[in-house]
Amino acid sequence: MHRFSDKVVFISGGAKGQGAVEAKMFGSENAKVIIGDILDDSGKALEKELNSLGINCTYLHLDVTNESEWEAAYAQALSKYSGLDILINNAGIVSRASITETSLDEWEKVLSVNATGSFLGTKLGVPIMKDLGGGSIVNISSTGGLVSSPTLGAAYASSKAAMHLLTKTTALQYANDNIRCNSVHPGPIDTDMLSEITNNSDLLKKYQEKIPLGRLGRPEEVAHAVLFLASDEASFITGTELIIDGGMLAQ
Ligand SMILES: NC(=O)c1ccc[n+]([C@@H]2O[C@H](COP(=O)([O-])OP(=O)(O)OC[C@H]3O[C@@H](n4cnc5c(N)ncnc54)[C@H](O)[C@@H]3O)[C@@H](O)[C@H]2O)c1
Structure with a gap:
């Protein structure tokens, strides 16, 4: 039995990097x-x-800063798959400026992109999840x-x-609707974004x-944590944060 059989997963910013790895891993679990x-x-x-690997995957154009593009993306997702069980707010950009x-x-x-994009995905995704009985x-x-x-960028x-507390607020406001919300906090992960800043x-x-x-x-090491939090194995976990940083913040 695959962990995500019959689940519909929406990943923002999934065309490359961590989101693309997550797409493949979710797809491999049906x-x-x-x-x-x-x-x-x-x-x-x-x-x-x-698709060539047998994964049921659809790409949609979405600028996460644009509310009407989110509405159109969710409408397409619903018409094709009739569901939205899991949302991964992953799209992001970086800045190193002080x-x-x-x-x-x-x-x-x-x-x-980072904060408002996640807010819009959540704001428009929650009512769909509510109607369908819950989500993650x-x-x-x-x-x-x-x-x-x-050296950390001020805006980044x-x-x-903002995403950290958006997570806890979402968890508390929609717990009664069977919607869980958690955040992951990666340290330096080997993707294009890291090459851009280093x-x-x-x-x-x-x-x-x-x-x-x-x-x-x-990226796979973040994806494993994301799949766990999204899955029913994490059914009593909401409003929390998971740090994935090789021990960096333990010091
Ligand atoms: N790589 C790291 O070291 C690291 C560390 C901590 C957190 N993160 C976070 O992980 C997430 C994924 O980043 P990554 O490392 O895979 O980098 P990446 O640059 O490879 O991927 C980012 C993705 O977001 C997309 N994106 C950017 N602006 C967008 C917009 N307006 N609308 C839709 N999509 C948009 C990009 O096109 C790209 O596909 C980001 O939120 C990033 O902040 C990365």
């Missing part, structure tokens, strides 16, 4: 997977690849949403901290030195 992203070519290529270096435009852009939401925050450092940290090897080395396990995390 979930019907919908990916929403702005990277249409990568998203369509992933849809094709997963507070004084952050322009208002950059602040608004980062908050808009996993928000991909960051260790940077729990603790700061002098603030957006990820564009010099000294910085990458510094990151690795801070990690007790002595290496970067792999």
Whole structure:
């Protein structure tokens, strides 16, 4: 018996990186997977690849900052799969600028994708889940949403901290509707996003030195935690956070 037979999973920002790995892992456990992203070519290529593996996967164009695009994406998901059991708010962008270096435009852009995008996915997803008897939401925050450092981008940290409390608020407001909501907080994970911020090897080395396990995390290692929190195995877990950082925040 597969863990996600008959479940419909929506993953924002799933065209590449961690979201793409999650799409494949959910699909391998028989979930019907919908990916929403702005990277249409990568998203369509992933849809094709997963379909060729026998995974029921659909790619949809979705800019998470746009409420009407969320409405259209959920409408398509419902018409194709008649359900929404699991939402993974994964789409994200990064900025490393300090507070004084952050322009208002950059602040608004980062908050808009990471925090507002997750808010919209939740706001429009919850009523659908309610109608269908419940669901599970996993928000991909960051260790940077729990603790700061002098080099952590101001807008990024603030957006990820917003996702942390959005998670707890969602959990409390919709527990009676059988909707669970949890957050994961990855440390440095080996994806394009990390290459973007560690564009010099000294910085990458510094990151690795801070990690007790002595290496970067792999997207699969986050995905395993996401699948667990989304699954019925986590049926009594809501409003909590799971840190996946090789021990970095234990220090
Ligand atoms: N890589 C890390 O070290 C790390 C650490 C902690 C948290 N995270 C978080 O994990 C999540 C996944 O990131 P990743 O590491 O896979 O990076 P990534 O850059 O490979 O993936 C991010 C995805 O989000 C999509 N996206 C960006 N803006 C979007 C928008 N407006 N609408 C829809 N999709 C959009 C991108 O197109 C991309 O597919 C992000 O929320 C990120 O903040 C990453």
